[in-house]
Each structure stands twice: as C-alpha cells, then as structure tokens.
Amino acid sequence: MAHPISPKALHFRPARSPSNSYRVLLYVFLILGGVWVLFSMQRGQFVSPFQPTPTPTRSVESYLMQARAYFDAGKLDDPASPDDAIDTYRRALEVQPDNPQLLAELARIQAYSSSNLSTDQERLLRLQEARDNIQRAVALAPDDSTVLAIQAFVLDWNASSNLISDAEREAYLAEAEAAASRAYLLDPDNALALAFYAEVLLDQQKWDQALNYAEMAVARAPNSMDVHRVYGLVLESTLQYRRAIEEYQRAAELAPNLTFLLLRIGLGYRNLGNNAVNRQSAESLYNTALEYFDRAASINKQLGIRDPAPYIAIAKTYTQQGQFFIASRNAEAALRLSPTSADTYGQLGSIYVQARNYESALPALRCAVEGCTAEENLIAQEFIQQGLLQCRLPEIAPDPDQGYSEEQLRQCSYAVQPLELTNLTVAYYYIRYGSVLAYLSEPDNGYCEKSLALMAQLRQFRPEDTSLMENVAINEATCQSLLARNAP
Known part of the structure; x- marks a missing residue:
C-alpha cells in the first residue's frame, strides 16, 4: 500500500549541519590570527622560520687566540692581507671597542712591528698609532699593571725615533719611567712591568738599575719572549755579548719567526768578531752572524715583509x-x-x-x-x-x-x-758626504763650498762630541786647502 508523501519530507537542497556556524567562526578567527601574525612579523615581533639562520658573532677570545698565533708565526702586519696579528686585534676591537686588554696587546704588537718597516717616517707613524691605543687602554684601566707596563714599553720605543727632538725624547722617557714605576708598584711580581722598566732605565743610562730589574724579570717569567729580549738588550749594552746572545736565542726559541731577534743575535756575533783575538776566530764569528742575518732575510721573504x-x-x-x-x-x-x-x-x-x-x-x-x-x-x-x-x-x-x-x-x-739631522747615524752620513764632496771637488763645481756648509751644521748639532768634531775638522781642512790652492 502506497504511503502519501508528506510535504515536510520533500528537500530540494542539502540539509544544513548544525555545526556549520561554529566552523565559520573558526575560519574567521584563523584569518584574523594570520593577519595579526603577518603584521607582527613586519614589526619584527616574530621571525619567519624560513629565514636563514643569522651567523653567530665571533667571540673576543677566538680573535685573541688567532692574533697570538699570528704573532708567534711572525705575521705581525701583512699589508697585502688581513690575515695578521694587527688586523685580527682590530676585528676583536670591533666587537669590544672598550676592552683595555685588546688595546694594550694591539699597541704592543704595533710597537714591535715598527722594527720591520723600512723608513723612519713609517716607523714613527706606527709607533704613534701604538701610543694612541695604549693611551686609550690606560684611560679605561688606569690601575692595571700590565696595561701600564705596555704603556712604558710603547713610550720608550717612541723615544727611540730618529725624527723627534731631544726635548721630545726626554719627555717620552720621563713619561715611560712614570708608567713603569706605577706598574711595578701595583704588582711587584709582574714580569712585564719589571722588564719594560729595565728597558726604560737602560735608555736613561741607568745601567745597574736596568740590570737589576731585568734579572728579576727573567727569574719571574723564564718563558717570556719580552723578558729575554730585554735582558739580552741590557747585557748587550754592557758589552756582555755572549750572555746577550744566549738571552736573544732563548727569546727566539719562544718566538722563532720574529726576525728582529735574529738580527740582534747576528749583531752579537759580529761584535764578537770585531773583538776576536785572531783572524780565524773573527771569520768564524762573522760567518755565524751572516747565517742569522740570512735566516732573517729568508723568513721575511716567506712572510712578505719588505725589510x-x-x-x-x-x-x-x-x-x-x-x-x-x-x-x-x-x-x-x-x-x-x-x-x-x-x-x-x-x-x-x-x-x-x-x-x-x-x-x-x-x-x-x-x-x-x-x-x-x-x-x-x-x-x-x-x-x-x-x-x-x-x-x-x-x-x-x-x-x-x-x-x-x-x-x-x-x-x-x-x-x-x-x-733629519737628529742622531749620530745621520751625522756620519754628513761626514761621509762631505768627504766625498771634498775628494771630487774641482775649481768650478762648488763641492767644497757645500762640504763646508754641511760641516758648519754638524758643529751646531753636536759640538761636544769629540770624535765627530775631529772628522768635521778633517773635512774642513781638506776643503780649505783645496780652496786656497785654487784661489786666483
């Protein structure tokens, strides 16, 4: 039997689920959430997970280790490459610009690197850079014994420049002595303070005090290149060449690629050769000196140092x-x-x-x-x-x-x-130039007049230097004789 169809049973579209309204609300919330996240990413509150991971900043300690390795390898400064000690310290200072330890170590290496430069102007500029950095370090750490010790060292090396006046030299040495003294008072066991104090005293010609401080330094730090270098310098200055050579050799063992140490050893052997008792001994010592000089030249060539x-x-x-x-x-x-x-x-x-x-x-x-x-x-x-x-x-x-x-x-x-006529080395260039002018003098070339003018400058420069004045007098007498002979 057929059943009548109820109008309520007829459906011309799918029946609406009772959960559809909740689903719509969920979609609305998701859309609004996405918009909020997008704006947050634009404001920097969130970082996209698909962005590349940022490169981590190198630590100062890693820069320090690398810079010290370059120093030990003799790569203090390479103009053709940033892979050297000085540039590595500078990169470390970009991370910590107010780190007094970094500034002090950079200043120390800048001072040492000046010995590899070829002109007085280049050396003075490098030493002035070192001075500026150590002054910054002292301003940041005025009671740090090592920082003050390095300040004394840098100022002492500035005082050795051929391009400064006697007054500037005395001022540098006085400031260096004050820094060294304070470094020692702050830490009497600081070997660097003792060594650099000895170097300052040596340049002030206080021989006994310099020797005393150098001996104390080497007793406290037998594995320090700086300490053995200074002790060797003090011994060399007191004409103890063999003992000086031993100290320089110990320093070179600790830093085998620092060629200025090899040069000091070679100079020691050459000095011994100059004072040898016979020709055979002298030749042997000269040959040993040449071996060290040649080693220095070879290392410089390997490192690209044009010294x-x-x-x-x-x-x-x-x-x-x-x-x-x-x-x-x-x-x-x-x-x-x-x-x-x-x-x-x-x-x-x-x-x-x-x-x-x-x-x-x-x-x-x-x-x-x-x-x-x-x-x-x-x-x-x-x-x-x-x-x-x-x-x-x-x-x-x-x-x-x-x-x-x-x-x-x-x-x-x-x-x-x-x-510039600021030291005896240059003064003797004047002497030799004056003697050559006298030797090649002719009536009309004006060479003797020029020679006499140069000798007059030397008389103003160091009238108290007996040996220099004797050479001046010889050149003057030669030219005066030639001029008198050629007079009409």
Missing part, C-alpha cells in the same frame, strides 16, 4: 771582512726593497765610500743628506736600467733592444726625502 735591515746587516758584515763587492750587492738588494728610504741610500753610500767607489757614493749620499727628486735620483735610475729595480710606473715599458730612454728613467725613478 731592508737583514741585507744592510749582511752588507756591513762583508764590509768589515773587506769584501766590498759582495757588501755592495747586498746593500743594493736592500735598496730594491726600500727605494724611497733615505737611510738605505746612506748605508749604500757609506759602503761605496769604504770600497773607494766615490763616484757611486756621491749620488747615494746626496739622496740621504739632501734628498732628491725622482729626476735627480741617479742611483734608482741606474738600478732600473740594469733591471735591479722595478719602474715606479708599470705602464712604462722599455725598448727591447735599447732599454729605457733617459726620459723614461726620470719618470720611472723614485723621490727620496732627506734625513
């Missing part, structure tokens, strides 16, 4: 052996490394004088004493023509058959700033 000092030391040693040709070649090698260094020209000219090569000595000593423009620098031009020195302007190419023209050589050459 002429090892070659100058080799040249001087061969000069003392009377081997002037080899001496000249090594002095020329030094000049190739520093073609703008007036001191290197002075050293080269002095060797030429000892070899009686006065014609070559004249332009070299002229650049050292008077300075010379690139056009006037005949030594550099000759070296460039011989292929011993690179042209200053690499775009200038020589003729394959004829070499450089005279005009090209003048363009390729190097200008040299004169040395």
